[in-house]
Every structure is written in C-alpha cells, then in structure tokens.
Amino acid sequence: MSHDDFATEPVPGLPELPPEGEHILWQGRPDWWRLSWEALSLPWVAGYFIFLALWRLVSVIDLMPLGQAIGAALPFLVLGGIVIAALMLVGYIQARTTLYTVTNRRIAMRIGAALTVTLNLPYTQVSNAALSLRKGGTGTIALEASGKLPLGYAMCWPHVRPWHILSPQPALRCIPEAEKVARMIADSAEARVSMPQVVRRQPGIAPVAAE
Template structure:
C-alpha cells in the first residue's frame, strides 16, 4: 500500500488538481509534480548539517559533564535532555518539510507555469510563459533539482510570499522556483518546448559552468531565444 502525501481533504473541491480553475479550451497540462520530501529536507533545510550540529552538541554536553566530575547518572540524564530537545527540533523541521511537500503542486501547461503553495492558506501563482524571460535548471547526480524562473521586470513578488519556492540568494529580485523536483532535466526540456511554442520562437538548453548560484548544483541550463 502506497501513501500519497499530496491527497488532502481541503483539495478535494479543486476544479482540477493543483489548479484554481478548469483549464480553458486549448490549454493542456504538460507536466505536474511536487517537491520530493527527502531532497527538500536535505537541500532546503540542511537536515544533515542539523543532525551533525545536534550530535556535536550532545557530545559536548557529555564531554563537559565528565570533565566537571559529574556522575555517570547525571551525565546520562543531561544527555537525554539534550537529545530530547534536539529530537523535538528536528521533528518540527521534518514536519514543516512534510507539510510543504504535501501541499505544493507545480504545474506546467502549454500556456503558463502554475504554483499552488502554502500550508495554512493556499496561494496560487500563475506565470504565463510570455512573462518568463529565462529559466535556470540546477540538476543533481540523482536527477533531482530546481528550476528557477526569471520573470520580466514588470512582475514583482515579495520573497516571503514565495519561500521556500524561490531561488536562494535572490532577495532583491526574487525568482519563483520549482524546488527539489524529480527528473529536473527532463522537466526543463518540457518547459523549453512549451515556452518556445507559446512565444512563437526557437529555444535551446545551454549548459553553463556557473556554480555561484547554488553550490549543491552540478550543472545549469538556461532557456534562451535563438
């Protein structure tokens, strides 16, 4: 039996899954997906780094306890207390990641990119393909990655409306992002094709060696008008 974390009662009344309304005639879904929970925790919330931090904190607590001459029982209960608070913190972060992954739906149609995001209050962002100037795709070894959308200058969105669905480090001019998606390279190709068709032009995927955007990405692709 498989668990679908994206099925929730509050979304049962959606006219179409992940969309605020039924698609108009002539528009069709090219791709639809959500962030991968494991990758989201590792890349966005740096879960491994947090585990290491709390592990070092626990080790330091035990070390200083014995160094100060405390009894083994006192050191044990002190360590249990640190471990309990650490586990609580990690559990809350994992819960936040789960809620983000389970309530987020990214949709690419032949006309636009739609992002349904938000935990308590769902928000839907519609980005017509004609509004998108370019897109960067960062792909990891296992095929997961992010797609960052560079919008035209007339479109402004506050970073706190998007986070964590925004390009890291872009605070002044936030870029909407499809975070931690599976088969990122293939999805970017679909986006390129839809973008080129909608804008009635040719487009290509360009490999660039730039690693300044996000250090965990290995390669980058950009939509460019030929």
C-alpha cells in the same frame, strides 16, 4: 466525514479551467524528504545539536564518570531529534499541499500550507530558467521573471531560489525527474515565445507596416 481543501478547483492545481488551446504537460509535487533536507536545512540543524551534545560531554567528562557525562549530553540529542521531527513534518505538509503544473503556455504553482495561493507564470514573462540537479534525479528549477512578482520572498518560501530575497525567483523545488521537466519547459517556452502574435485590428484604422 472527509474533506478536500481543494475540492473547489476545476482542475487540480489550477484555479480555473485552462483556456482553449492550453493543455497540461506535467504535474508534480516536491519530494518531501529532499525538500526538508534542503529547504529546512536538516543537516545544519542536526549538526548544531550534535555540536551541543559533544560540547556538553567534553565540558563534564573530567567532573563525573563517563556514563553520567553521556547522560548529561543526551538531552541535547533528544531535543535535536524532536526539532528535526517537527521540521520533517513541516516539509511533508509543504510537499503534500503543493502542486506544480506545466502546460504548453505557462507554469502554475499552487503553494502554501496555511494560506494557499496559485502563482501563474506565462512563458512570455519568464526570461530565464536555471536547473540545479541532485543525485537520484531530483532537482530545482528556478524561474526568473521578466516583471515584478505579485508575491514576495516570504510568501513564496520555500518555493523560491534560496537567498534571492530582493529579486525572488519562484522555483519548482526538489521535484523528481527534474531534468526531464526542465527540458519540457524549455521546449514549451521556445514554442510559445516564437509563436506569432495575432493583433485584432479595428475597422477603419489602417495597419502600420512593420519596419
């Protein structure tokens, strides 16, 4: 029997129904290959094991025939392939369990493979957004919150801006059409922040004139 871990969500990616007046503009997931490549440092891991294999080859090539020297270095490449395959699997699972949602009022991030949480960022609490664009149109949008986040760097990883540990910045990592999504966020945030706020006044209390 199939089982949907997110069947309790009234709307995919959101823990509750959007309030009246809020509507979804975009939803998407990270590109699993780009996420594995960037967040899990596949080039560095591959380079490390290639270095070990070359070092082993150079260290024994004077002591045995070339074929045996290559055979002595081969286990490092095999081990590297296993590690890279495992990291790619982690990247794929992270991408498949993640869902980013952009509405006209907020950005919601359902993240976490083992422990799933939803991080809500209203535009009124986002002070800045930075776009890092890659070839092919994928990119990362990092969000700088005006207040303290309820989750730390480790809880949000890899959906954070790299190396901003003391002041974590949630990020929509490695998403397709990142420039289009960034423009959508900018327009929605500008419209939301510039929207006049209606304050309910209690009877019998005189209004205070704005200076």
